[in-house]
Amino acid sequence: MTSQAKAPLIGLTLDSEQPGGYSKFPWYALRQNYCSAVTESGGVPLVLPHEPTAAARYVELLDGLIVTGGAFDVDPALFGGGAKHATVTTKDARTQFEWAMVKGMLAADKPVLGICGGQQLLNVVLGGTLIQHIPDAVPNALAHEQPNPRNEAGHDVAITPGTRLQAIVGRDALPVNSAHHQAVQQVAHGAAINARASDGVIEGIEHAGYRFCIGVQWHPEFFISEGDRALYAAFIAAAAKS
Known part of the structure; x- marks a missing residue:
């Protein structure tokens, strides 16, 4: 694990909520384990407010980006x-910001890890499409x-042979949430x-045209398997080279 002085700076996108619950005004949200998983893997987490005009500056500062999940869908x-x-349910300000961040990080060839809704956004930014509601389509x-x-774990996934993900986790299947x-x-x-x-x-998806560009539909920040830990470790290691 790298020292904190040299540890890569990892941006994490936030979810946004309307007034109610925590505050009578709009507020940001993020589970603590998104950040603790970064720290345990050797990185320094930095949460990112939805400010599209700041995206270019964030890209300059960051060594890696995690696009998190949340209570939203891509339009x-x-x-x-x-x-x-x-x-x-869409959250347009969040998506606008995350879109700018993903585009900027990929253009700079800095590591991007998409988690759950973050994987879905990553695929759309790259030019792919989504199933809007699994029960109606599968x-x-x-x-x-x-x-x-x-x-x-909720079910298992089969890992595609020959992919970077398989090389990282070293297994043909993983239990996932x-x-x-x-x-x-x-x-x-x-x-x-x-x-x-x-x-x-x-x-899960990945793009070999970038130094590290992987999305997974599950939530590896819970570390329910050694494969999850290995994925975070590989992401942080790639970010350390930025």
Whole structure:
């Protein structure tokens, strides 16, 4: 693990909530383990408010970017998905900011890790499309919104042989937690599928044209497997070279 003085600076995107609950005014949210997973893996976490005009400066400062999940969906207008499904909830300011951050980090060839909704956004930024609601599109789909706690596995994924993800985790399958109703439909040109669920749902993507560009549909920040730890370690190691 690198010393804190030399540890890479990792940006994490925030979710946003309307007034109510924590505050009577709009507020940001992020689970603590998104940050602790970075620290435990040798990085320094920095959370990023949704300020698109600051994106270029953030890109200069950061060594790596994690696009987090949250209670939102990518607007289907951004990938030609037609009318919004009744279950789709967008957060346009968040998506605008994350779009700018992903584009900027990839242009600078700095590592990007997309988690859950972050993986979906990554695929759309790269030019791919999404399934708007898995139960309506995938026959006999697994419970991708798992009923058990998120710090437990909900199902397994098969890791695609020969992918960077397989090289990182060193396994052909992983137990994963699952908290999503959307998924990658058409993988972006130049990207590859690195994980699938048994019902065929795409659970991970990567792009070999960048130094580190990986998205996973599950939440590895919970470290429910050694594969999750290995993924974070590989991301931080790549960021340390930025």
